[in-house]
Amino acid sequence: xxxxxxxxxxxxxxxxxxxxxxxxxxxxxxxxxxxxxxxxxxxxxxxxxxxxxxxxxxxxxxxxxxxxxxxxxxxxxxxxxxxxxxxxxxxxxxxxxxxxxxxxxxxxxxxxxxxxxxxxxxxxxxxxxxxxxxxxxxxxxxxxxxxxxxxxxxxxxxxxxxxxxxxxxxxxxxxxxxxxxxxxxxxxxxxxxxxxxxxxxxxxxxxxxxxxxxxxxxxxxxxxxxxxxxx
Amino acid sequence: xxxxxxxxxxxxxxxxxxxxxxxxxxxxxxxxxxxxxxxxxxxxxxxxxxxxxxxxxxxxxxxxxxxxxxxxxxxxxxxxxxxxxxxxxxxxxxxxxxxxxxxxxxxxxxxxxxxxxxxxxxxxxxxxxxxxxxxxxxxxxxxxxxxxxxxxxxxxxxxxxxxxxxxxxxxxxxxxxxxxxxxxxxxxxxxxxxxxxxxxxxxxxxxxxxxxxxxxxxxxxxxxxxxxxxxxxxxxxxxxxxxxxxxxxxxxxxxxxxxxxxxxxxxxxxxxxxxxxxxxxxxxxxxxxxxxxxxxxxxxxxxxxxxxxxxxxxxxxxxxxxxxxxxxxxxxxxxxxxxxxxxxxxxxxxxxxxxxxxxxxxx
Amino acid sequence: xxxxxxxxxxxxxxxxxxxxxxxxxxxxxxxxxxxxxxxxxxxxxxxxxxxxxxxxxxxxxxxxxxxxxxxxxxxxxxxxxxxxxxxxxxxxxxxxxxxxxxxxxxxxxxxxxxxxxxxxxxxxxxxxxxxxxxxxxxxxxxxxxxxxxxxxxxxxxxxxxxxxxxxxxxxxxxxxxxxxxxxxxxxxxxxxxxxxxxxxxxxxxxxxxxxxxxxxxxxxxxxxxxxxxxxxxxxxxxxxxxxxxxxxxxxxxxxxxxxxxxxxxxxxxxxxxxxxxxxxxxxxxxxxxxxxxxxxxxxxxxxxxxxxxxxxxxxxxxxxxxxxxxxxxxxxxxxxxxxxxxxxxxx
Numbered sequence: 021x022x023x024x025x026x027x028x029x030x031x032x033x034x035x036x037x038x039x040x041x042x043x044x045x046x047x048x049x050x051x052x053x054x055x056x057x058x059x060x061x062x063x064x065x066x067x068x069x070x071x072x073x074x075x076x077x078x079x080x081x082x083x084x085x086x087x088x089x090x091x092x093x094x095x096x097x098x099x100x101x102x103x104x105x106x107x108x109x110x111x112x113x114x115x116x117x118x119x120x121x122x123x124x125x126x127x128x129x130x131x132x133x134x135x136x137x138x139x140x141x142x143x144x145x146x147x148x149x150x151x152x153x154x155x156x157x158x159x160x161x162x163x164x165x166x167x168x169x170x171x172x173x174x175x176x177x178x179x180x181x182x183x184x185x186x187x188x189x190x191x192x193x194x195x196x197x198x199x200x201x202x203x204x205x206x207x208x209x210x211x212x213x214x215x216x217x218x219x220x221x222x223x224x225x226x227x228x229x230x231x232x233x234x235x236x237x238x239x240x241x242x243x244x245x246x247x248x249x250x251x
Numbered sequence: 252x253x254x255x256x257x258x259x260x261x262x263x264x265x266x267x268x269x270x271x272x273x274x275x276x277x278x279x280x281x282x283x284x285x286x287x288x289x290x291x292x293x294x295x296x297x298x299x300x301x302x303x304x305x306x307x308x309x310x311x312x313x314x315x316x317x318x319x320x321x322x323x324x325x326x327x328x329x330x331x332x333x334x335x336x337x338x339x340x341x342x343x344x345x346x347x348x349x350x351x352x353x354x355x356x357x358x359x360x361x362x363x364x365x366x367x368x369x370x371x372x373x374x375x376x377x378x379x380x381x382x383x384x385x386x387x388x389x390x391x392x393x394x395x396x397x398x399x400x401x402x403x404x405x406x407x408x409x410x411x412x413x414x415x416x417x418x419x420x421x422x423x424x425x426x427x428x429x430x431x432x433x434x435x436x437x438x439x440x441x442x443x444x445x446x447x448x449x450x451x452x453x454x455x456x457x458x459x460x461x462x463x464x465x466x467x468x469x470x471x472x473x474x475x476x477x478x479x480x481x482x483x484x485x486x487x488x489x490x491x492x493x494x495x496x497x498x499x500x501x502x503x504x505x506x507x508x509x510x511x512x513x514x515x516x517x518x519x520x521x522x523x524x525x526x527x528x529x530x531x532x533x534x535x536x537x538x539x540x541x542x543x544x545x546x547x548x549x550x551x552x553x554x555x556x557x558x559x560x561x562x563x564x565x566x567x568x569x570x571x572x573x574x575x576x577x578x579x580x581x582x583x584x585x586x587x588x589x590x591x592x593x594x595x596x597x598x599x600x601x602x603x604x605x606x607x608x609x610x611x612x613x614x
Numbered sequence: 615x616x617x618x619x620x621x622x623x624x625x626x627x628x629x630x631x632x633x634x635x636x637x638x639x640x641x642x643x644x645x646x647x648x649x650x651x652x653x654x655x656x657x658x659x660x661x662x663x664x665x666x667x668x669x670x671x672x673x674x675x676x677x678x679x680x681x682x683x684x685x686x687x688x689x690x691x692x693x694x695x696x697x698x699x700x701x702x703x704x705x706x707x708x709x710x711x712x713x714x715x716x717x718x719x720x721x722x723x724x725x726x727x728x729x730x731x732x733x734x735x736x737x738x739x740x741x742x743x744x745x746x747x748x749x750x751x752x753x754x755x756x757x758x759x760x761x762x763x764x765x766x767x768x769x770x771x772x773x774x775x776x777x778x779x780x781x782x783x784x785x786x787x788x789x790x791x792x793x794x795x796x797x798x799x800x801x802x803x804x805x806x807x808x809x810x811x812x813x814x815x816x817x818x819x820x821x822x823x824x825x826x827x828x829x830x831x832x833x834x835x836x837x838x839x840x841x842x843x844x845x846x847x848x849x850x851x852x853x854x855x856x857x858x859x860x861x862x863x864x865x866x867x868x869x870x871x872x873x874x875x876x877x878x879x880x881x882x883x884x885x886x887x888x889x890x891x892x893x894x895x896x897x898x899x900x901x902x903x904x905x906x907x908x909x910x911x912x913x914x915x916x917x918x919x920x921x922x923x924x925x926x927x928x929x930x931x932x933x934x935x936x937x938x939x940x941x942x943x944x945x946x947x948x949x950x951x952x953x954x955x956x957x958x959x960x961x
Contacts, residue, residue, distance in 0.1 A: 052661065056658050056661075059654055059658070060658070063651075107718050107720050108718050108719035108720050108880060108882060109717075109718040109719060109720075110718075113719070113882075116669055116670075116882065117669075118720050119669075119674055119703065119705060119720070120665050120668075120669050121661070121665055122662055122665055122666075148346065150342065150344070150346045151346050151348075153308050153340075153342075154340075154342070154346045154347075154403075155348075156308065156335065157306055157308060157335055157338070157339070157340040158335075158358060158359045158362065158406065158407075158410070159332060159335045159336035159359065159362065159363065159410070160332070160362045161332055161362070162328065164362045168348065171349070172348070172349060200674075200703070200705035200707075201705065201706070202703040202704060202705060203688070203704065205668070205703055206703075215683075215706075217827070217828075218679065218683060218824075218825050218826075218827035218828055219683045219685075219827050219849070220827055220830075220831075220849065220850045220853060350637070351635065353635060353636050354636055354637055357636045361638070367638060370636065371636060374636060387635075388635055
């Protein structure tokens with residue numbers, strides 16, 4: 021097994037440095053799918069989350085609870101739900117979206133939205149209430165207050181988006197169920213690694229794994245940098 | 252017509268597990284335009300809450316707030332914004348935006364959508380006034396406490412509010428910055444259209460600036476009066492002690508026809524007072540009123556003359572606090588250092604201490 | 615009005631007076647943000663449209679993991695796609711899931727190897743125009759020491775010996791356990807000795823619930839026995855520490871069928887494209903390509919269109935043969951191949 025591994029690592033470097041087209045395709049697809057899902061999730065989730073963070077209302081605690089539950093929603097179950105919805109014999113079958121990247125984006129979107137909402141809400145809530153009052157007492161309208169508090173907590177908010185992206189790009193269960201792991205079309209890092217390992221093609225699997233690790237490393241480095249940098 | 256008035260305002264905070272905390276209890280007062288009103292009281296008396304309610308940052312549990320005789324207690328969010336723009340609230344601990352000093356000061360004007368060039372000229376003007384010109388582009392959060400408080404003041408002053416609400420703003424500052432702030436308040440006062448409401452736990456600060464003072468203790472407004480009245484006719488023991496009556500004793504007062512004064516029996520001492528209350532009273536004497544002499548006084552300008560032993564001397568720079576003990580009572584006298592030296596006062600010295608009947612207050 | 619300094623402090627005069635900078639929400643910033651959002655949305659929109667176009671013109675072929683993992687399709691499909699300009703997107707799942715995909719109309723054509731399920735599928739009108747395409751065979755593999763001693767036994771005897779050795783705790787057997795063609799075949803082999811394995815009571819019997827590749831890895835790791843298809847075996851045998859022990863015989867044959875999904879049941883399926891694809895598989899070119907696909911120099915799949923009833927008693931019908939012959943100009947796999955095949959499989 022050890023020399024198989026070694027053989028795999030060597031093959032991996034060759035694939036990476038000769039810019040093997042399949043690896044590039046997989047890389048681009050993975051980033052496009054997860055990036056799109058995170059982008060859309062942020063578009064919807066950031067304003068919503070920060071608005072929720074601003075206001076006090078009845079049942080906020082219950083809502084927070086619900087949000088936290090959804091943040092930890094098992095991705096593969098989400099995949100199953102989306103699959104059942106998008107299958108031809110399902111309610112949204114007419115759209116013909118199964119086994120497309122759109123389906124994958126949808127699945128990852130629903131997994132990312134709670135994360136973005138939850139973290140931006142928490143970010144706004146963690147701002148010093150004295151600051152919030154100061155801004156209010158200067159006579160700000162609600163949207164002006166919202167903007168200032170968002171600026172104040174922008175590091176935490178960005179961190180939340182990065183976490184959402186990290187989750188999306190590392191996810192394997194949902195995308196394989198709704199995407200079908202089709203070569204050149206719906207194959208991502210994670211699903212390709214599953215396939216290659218299953219086929220015993222450790223070289224390709226390791227190559228993909230290495231690139232994925234590098235990406236997550238860069239993500240986490242940025243995250244840590246953001247969270248510890250002094251204002 | 253009063254500018255701002257609060258009627259029977261109470262505030263109760265409900266914590267979890269049904270613990271209630273009544274911070275304000277039926278507080279009422281009104282402030283006229285151009286007036287400087289001070290709220291004094293110890294920490295925890297509810298001063299900050301009261302000011303916050305005035306600044307529309309907190310809603311009272313009971314009672315009303317009136318602005319120019321219009322009830323503004325329960326306004327919608329939109330309406331509150333309009334009123335908040337008339338008030339200016341400066342807190343004890345300065346809080347600034349994460350931006351340069353100039354941007355902080357400009358913020359209030361920016362959100363009022365003032366014209367760009369106007370904003371720039373106003374900011375330049377104000378920054379000069381608070382003495383932060385050379386720090387205009389530094390991040391406001393990197394400044395010292397005193398400088399930050401100046402930024403906050405500039406941020407508020409630039410908006411020309413009708414009412415200034417200043418919540419213990421000198422509490423956390425070093426003396427130099429306190430002086431700067433006091434100059435600032437003086438400046439505001441020069442404009443007769445500006446109303447100021449300050450809260451402080453330092454009674455002397457209140458005396459300095461206020462036209463009227465309200466004494467707040469444990470959520471209740473005990474007394475509202477001009478500074479002189481508060482200090483000469485404190486309504487109760489708490490107020491008395493708070494404003495500086497250190498010598499307070501229980502006694503029984505009765506009119507003495509021979510002297511034309513009341514005399515109060517305080518255990519084994521008899522104290523003469525011009526105060527006309529009778530019965531069980533509390534006798535209050537200011538430390539400043541007590542004069543110390545080495546020998547018994549000859550003339551009778553001091554009705555009250557007692558002998559005692561010096562227990563302790565506290566040197567406070569220009570003045571000295573002298574603690575004198577009689578058989579079972581302790582008196583505090585406040586005299587100049589020079590006097591103390593001239594009298595050659597030392598602990599265990601035997602002295603006479605005297606005070607006038609008019610300096611004895613009975614509650 | 616003369617502006618008097620409040621605090622009577624002399625401001626420190628710098629050599630050069632610094633310009634006070636105030637940030638305003640400039641129009642350019644707002645425009646920039648707006649443009650970038652539009653760009654992103656445009657990017658997303660473009661890909662969505664591109665994908666929509668793609669999905670309108672492709673057919674989905676649902677096949678099994680062992681079929682896909684053999685690499686046959688990655689070899690065959692480019693030829694088909696170039697020739698007919700039809701994109702074939704392959705999803706490789708378990709046999710069960712492939713059949714369900716067909717039933718639901720999520721796939722356009724199936725390529726599976728479980729005859730009974732295929733027949734049921736067609737009988738239930740989910741699929742039409744089935745064709746026998748090719749076949750390979752199954753092998754029982756095990757540790758080099760062959761603890762159960764099944765080498766050179768016939769199939770029934772081998773199954774018996776495996777069970778006995780297992781009950782004595784001497785060996786471990788790994789099953790796919792996922793209702794795949796391989797799994798169903800394996801259960802049929804156990805039925806030969808009247809045994810239905812139960813992983814909860816038979817401690818030597820394990821169900822991995824995964825594909826052939828993963829099952830092979832587990833078997834290799836634990837020096838166990840398993841049933842494997844020749845395709846996977848040939849790709850991996852050099853890298854594992856197991857040997858082939860039992861092969862040959864009709865019962866170990868593994869025929870593959872292609873079925874088009876019935877457009878009456880699911881009007882959305884691209885029936886014509888599906889038929890074109892199947893016809894390619896059973897055409898001269900297709901069958902030759904299948905035969906030419908090698909791993910480690912050995913044939914993986916034997917083309918058998920039209921002759922499989924002779925080679926392994928598969929129930930291909932005359933109707934079937936006639937239909938497809940129509941499509942591909944009368945081609946039929948040369949019988950000479952078949953004798954070769956039966957020879958190597960005699961046991």
